[in-house]
Amino acid sequence: MTQTEQAPDRQISGAELRLENVVKRYPGQKVAAVDSLSLTIPAGEIVAFVGPSGCGKTTSLKMLNRLIEPTSGTILLDGKDISQESATSLRRKIGYVIQGGSLFPHLTVAANVAVVPKMLGWDKKRITERTDELLDLVGLDPDRYRDRYPRELSGGQQQRVGVARGLAADPPVILMDEPFGAVDPITRQRLQDELISIQRELRKTIVCVTHDIDEAIKLGDRILILQEGARIAQYDTPDAILAAPANDFVADFVGAGSTLKQLSLARVRSLDLRHPTTARVGDDTGPAVRQAEEAGDDAIVVIDSRDRPVAWPWLRQVRHHDTVQSSPRENLVTLDEAATLNDALDTMLTAAHSKVIVTGDRDKYLGVLDFETVTEHMRKTEREAVEHQHELEEQEQEAVSADG
Amino acid sequence: MWDFISERGDIIAYNALQHANLVLQAVFVATIVAVGIAVLVDRFQFLDPVANTVSAIGLTIPSFALVGLLLPLTMIGALTAFICVAFYATLPILRNAVVGFAQVDKTLIESARGMGMSDLGVLLRVRLPLAWPVIHAGVRTSVQMSMGIAAIAAYVLGPGLGGYIFTGLTQAGGVNAVNYALVGTVGIVLVALVADLLMLLLGRVTISKGIRA
Numbered sequence: 001m002t003q004t005e006q007a008p009d010r011q012i013s014g015a016e017l018r019l020e021n022v023v024k025r026y027p028g029q030k031v032a033a034v035d036s037l038s039l040t041i042p043a044g045e046i047v048a049f050v051g052p053s054g055c056g057k058t059t060s061l062k063m064l065n066r067l068i069e070p071t072s073g074t075i076l077l078d079g080k081d082i083s084q085e086s087a088t089s090l091r092r093k094i095g096y097v098i099q100g101g102s103l104f105p106h107l108t109v110a111a112n113v114a115v116v117p118k119m120l121g122w123d124k125k126r127i128t129e130r131t132d133e134l135l136d137l138v139g140l141d142p143d144r145y146r147d148r149y150p151r152e153l154s155g156g157q158q159q160r161v162g163v164a165r166g167l168a169a170d171p172p173v174i175l176m177d178e179p180f181g182a183v184d185p186i187t188r189q190r191l192q193d194e195l196i197s198i199q200r201e202l203r204k205t206i207v208c209v210t211h212d213i214d215e216a217i218k219l220g221d222r223i224l225i226l227q228e229g230a231r232i233a234q235y236d237t238p239d240a241i242l243a244a245p246a247n248d249f250v251a252d253f254v255g256a257g258s259t260l261k262q263l264s265l266a267r268v269r270s271l272d273l274r275h276p277t278t279a280r281v282g283d284d285t286g287p288a289v290r291q292a293e294e295a296g297d298d299a300i301v302v303i304d305s306r307d308r309p310v311a312w313p314w315l316r317q318v319r320h321h322d323t324v325q326s327s328p329r330e331n332l333v334t335l336d337e338a339a340t341l342n343d344a345l346d347t348m349l350t351a352a353h354s355k356v357i358v359t360g361d362r363d364k365y366l367g368v369l370d371f372e373t374v375t376e377h378m379r380k381t382e383r384e385a386v387e388h389q390h391e392l393e394e395q396e397q398e399a400v401s402a403d404g
Numbered sequence: 405m406w407d408f409i410s411e412r413g414d415i416i417a418y419n420a421l422q423h424a425n426l427v428l429q430a431v432f433v434a435t436i437v438a439v440g441i442a443v444l445v446d447r448f449q450f451l452d453p454v455a456n457t458v459s460a461i462g463l464t465i466p467s468f469a470l471v472g473l474l475l476p477l478t479m480i481g482a483l484t485a486f487i488c489v490a491f492y493a494t495l496p497i498l499r500n501a502v503v504g505f506a507q508v509d510k511t512l513i514e515s516a517r518g519m520g521m522s523d524l525g526v527l528l529r530v531r532l533p534l535a536w537p538v539i540h541a542g543v544r545t546s547v548q549m550s551m552g553i554a555a556i557a558a559y560v561l562g563p564g565l566g567g568y569i570f571t572g573l574t575q576a577g578g579v580n581a582v583n584y585a586l587v588g589t590v591g592i593v594l595v596a597l598v599a600d601l602l603m604l605l606l607g608r609v610t611i612s613k614g615i616r617a
Contacts, residue, residue, distance in 0.1 A: 067518055091520035102515040106533045106612035116519050149614030165519075175518075 012044035014205030015078035015172035017064065022073035024059055033059045035229035036073070041222075043078075043172075044203040048220035050213055050253075056230030061175055061209045065094045077173065092116055095174035095204075100182040101162025103150040109135070109161050110146040116169040134164040139194060139329075139363065156187035163195065167202070176208040180215065186333070186350060189343045192218055193336030200338070201361055213254050217242070217264050218340050225250055238265060263378070268344055268358055269337035271377055273367030278303055281310065281326040285318050292318075301357060301365065302326065308363040309334055312353065334359045337366055341374055348374075408583040416565075416587060423564030424595050426557075427493075427550045430486055434493035435543055441494075442501030442539075443527065455502055459495040467492060467556045475560060485554065485562025492553045493546045500542025504535030537611050544603045551596040555588065565591040 018041070024034040034056045041047045049057040062068040064075060066087045075082050082090055103112045113131045122130070132142040138160040150158055159180060166174050179195075180188040192215065199206065210216050216223045217238040225233040225241070227249060234246040242261060245251035255261055276297045279288035281304050292300050292315055302311040302324055311327045318324065334357045335347055347356045348371055355370040409416065445451040471488050478484040508531050516530045558566025565588045572585030 065518055067514065088520045088522050091518060093520075096515060096518035098511065098515055098518070102511050104512060104516075104530060104534075106614045108614070115516075115521075119520060119525070149612075151614060 012203040013170070013172060014044040014203055016043040016076075017041040017173060017205060017207070018076040018079075019060075019063075020074045020076070022060070022063060022075060023071045024056070024063060024068060025071045032071075032229055034063070034070075035231060037230045037232070039224065039232070039235065041205060041207060043205050045221040046199060046206040046208060046219050047222045047224055048216035049207065049209045049224050049226060050211065050216040051226035051230075051233075052228075052253075053211060055226040055228050057209045057226050058177060060226070060230050061177055061207060064173075064175055064207060065091050065096060092120060092169060093171050093173070095166030095168075095171040097162050097166035097174065097176045097179050099178040100155065101150070101158040101160075101165075103158055103161055103165070105150050108147050108149055109140075109153070110142075112150070112161055113165045113168050115165060116171075120169055130168065131164075134167055135161075137167070137198060137362075138164045140164075141329075154187075155183045156191060159183055159187075159191055160194070163191075163198075167198075167204075171204070173205045173207070176206065178210055179208065181210075181212075186346065188215075189339065189346060190333070193339045193343070195219065196338040197336045197359075197361060197363075214264050214340075214342065217254075218343075225253060263341040263345070266341045266377065266381070267337065268335055268339045268341065268369055271341075271369060271373050273358055273369055274355075274373075275367050276301060278365070279318075279324045281305070281324055283324045285321055285324055288324060289315060289318055299353065300324075301368065303365050304329070306362070307365055309357050309359065309365045312357060329363075332357070334363070335369070336360070341377065344369055344374055408580060409587065412587075416568075416591065419563070419565050419567065420591050420595050423551070423554055423566070423592065424599060426482070426485060426489060426554050426563050427547060427595075427599065430489035430554075431493045431497075431543060431547050431550055434490045434546060435497055435539075437490075438494045438497035438542075439501050439532075439539065441498055442505055445502050446505040446531075452502065455498060459499045462491070462495045467553050468559070471557060471560055480560045482562055484560045485557035485564075488557045488562075489550050489553050493550045496545045496549065497539065497542040500545075501535065501539045504538030504542075505531055507538065508534045533612060534615065537607075537615060537617070540603075540607050540611060544600065544607070547599050547603055548596055551592050551599070555592055565595070 019037050019039045022034060022037045023032055025032040037056075037060060049061060051057050059068055063070050064077075064082075066082065069083075077090075077094075103109075104115070107115075110128075110131045113134055114127045117127045117130060131146065135142040135145060140157060140160055145153070145157070145161075150161070153161065159182070163179070166176070180191045183191065196219065208216075208219055210219075220238055222235065222237055223241055224235045227233045233253075234241055234250045236246075241250065241254060242265060245254060276299070277288060277292040277295055278301045279285075281302060288300055292298075297315070299312055299314050300318055301309055302313065304310045304326065308329060309332060310329045311325070311332055313325070333347055333351055335344055337358055337360050339347075339358075344356055348354055355368050358366045358369050360366050441455065445455045467488060470491065471484065474484045474487055478487060512530060512534070513526055516526045521529065554562065554564050555566035555569055558564055559570060561567075568584045568588030568591070572581050572583075572588060575581040575584065
């Protein structure tokens, strides 16, 4: 929702999904796994399915690409009943990304990404171009990675390739099942950032199953909270759910009410960024160092020809060389502007600087966020919350005394 | 000994090639049959114990006995030898193929289906390549085993080096008896070594670098 407002110029390439009274009952089980689920997933939005394990969220997801056939009910993709089409041709129009990337270990990175385009009969040249484009999109240098095998990649890189594979044939809908469940927290946060950044560009319809409410709040334009039997506990935007949980189940589940939870709602882009000295790869270090000294910076942000930050050396490191040096971009930890303050704090805690570089679309450099700005924002939020609480209490007291 | 070999050099080489030829053809057919059966076993899980029992019992049938049993049906000659070798060759491959298919990660299969691969596509592009290292190991074992079986099958005048061994046995005590037996035995060992080397190369070429040990 918020993204629609911020990027009205972007073309929505997603399609609407509608579920009508969808039921899944496994033979021999008394209780239906999914009991009459009706739901509309708007085109171009990320909807996160969350709920306790066994609530039917994964079953619901798998019915969308017919890996599981519903017992009854209708699912419409772009207004058309998906059961009218062959399962294989339907699935080729729906990207599927699962935990750990689930790459085929016997195929190279490029061949993994090319699986669906190949089935669709694209010609070789188009497939090669598309593969390189996608690897670049998910932040992997095609020249370095296209011919590698999955086992030569880290968990996070495998997951990136998994996302690229899901996007390969440019499907309007992408299903993700616990996509970032198998990686460490820092990598997970980067992958989430990248997904948000990619989504800003592509505007697909993405359905993402997760058990992690923080992930749902961060990624979801809307969140679907499910109870057992895939009964809808609440289906709304993250802000609305945190502000007004529909019932105790939701309130418990999201941990609403805590000020710290607000950290996962506030995005880095809503805070003021600082703009320290920057230099381009290959520039002379002399002027850059002087500029930094004048501005009182102790480090320089190095950006490449495509405006992407590649390194963040201290001034004393810069002085060692005549020209500004590059370094592999993967080694630099950055934050997407859509990252939450939660992520920002996490990143600062593990980084060498008590600041973090913030990037936008295609990893373009935006500025630097420092610890003080974040803490200041937190204090402000807390003050407001306390004042709000006081107001409520005063109103209550007035009401009580009025009654008396 | 040396004279014995040099006098018969051409014919020994010819028989060695015939021996290799019989084994390779039989193993080739056996591989296709075994993989085919393994696909069925993988599809219908209740067949799994059946396949296991058959391959276990099958290997206990003395090859000499099988040759005898086949004789009334297929007469003396290369066909009987071929069937006999192929039968035994199938068993280790079948066992490995069943294990190989069972080892393929189920989530990979689901993710392949989720991307819109047909059942045949999943078999040819995911399950077979991933099970192949294990199947290939079975084929390699099978080639080695078949070298010996093919020698026995020579009893019904099948092609190959086995004939020398039988000649050696029937002429026991004769001038060339030991020579015959040695040429047959050593010849088979040499053919087996070369074949194993070729199988190793086949593995290098056909097993994806991404899953090679």
